[in-house]
Amino acid sequence: MILSIDFNSDEAIYMQLRNQIIFGIATEEIREGDSLPSVRQLAEDVGINMHTVNKAYSVLRSEGFLKLDRRYGAVIALDINKIQAIEDLKNEMRVILAKAICKNVTEQEAHAMVHQIYSDILD
Amino acid sequence: MILSIDFNSDEAIYMQLRNQIIFGIATEEIREGDSLPSVRQLAEDVGINMHTVNKAYSVLRSEGFLKLDRRYGAVIALDINKIQAIEDLKNEMRVILAKAICKNVTEQEAHAMVHQIYSDILD
DNA sequence: GTGTCTGTTATATAAATAGTATAACAAACA
């Protein structure tokens, strides 16, 4: 799995890592039980500090994507709380769809976008 | 228009204001040409600093929701750049849908959610 | 003109967050 950082992005480095790893899981590039590089290894690979990677891993653990183990390092372990996931999604969608509605994006266009993203990720 | 701040939220105050004003525009509670309270007035009303309101207004202006005028204060003025809006929406949706997919949220469920949010906001 | 209301700009300060740097610890294991 290739992880790359845009140091000019306004998005925090640990969030860029977090998002890319979530994409990797969604696309099944990495699966339940797979190990991620150790915090030190990944930090060296992408040229950032160990603690920044550790923060990304900690966020992913608290969000139910990872298990951190002294023996095996960071292991993909999905905690599927669908009620929570739907609640989170709804809250996040409300804000970005409200913005889209102000800009005259139609419901049809939003549906088309959801469909395309699902296809991009799953196919 | 009622604006309220949750001081215990992890979301920045100026972003809470920004989001609530976007909701107000989406629901047509406030419309093109309507004025928002002055930075000083709103700051006093919700009990925050003038500069925090000013930052919210500045963000809204740069995102194409407001026009700031010395005579009339902050006036709703939508700059509809639909290409940009769709691009923004797609990028924001990609992240939250990737997360949802990891948690087994189906495309059907995502569509239902989009439909419900559009209905909630527009009806 | 005077006073008052706009947004705007400039400083200063405090707190929190983000990122880096170095170091040490205990568990696991070859």
Added chain:
DNA sequence: TGTTTGTTATACTATTTATATAACAGACAC
């Protein structure tokens, strides 16, 4: 025994967030 793992601690810098005070110029009512 030595190495690797996550974990924790401390320290430092930079940026962001929020507050506080102050001043400025344009607009406008009196």
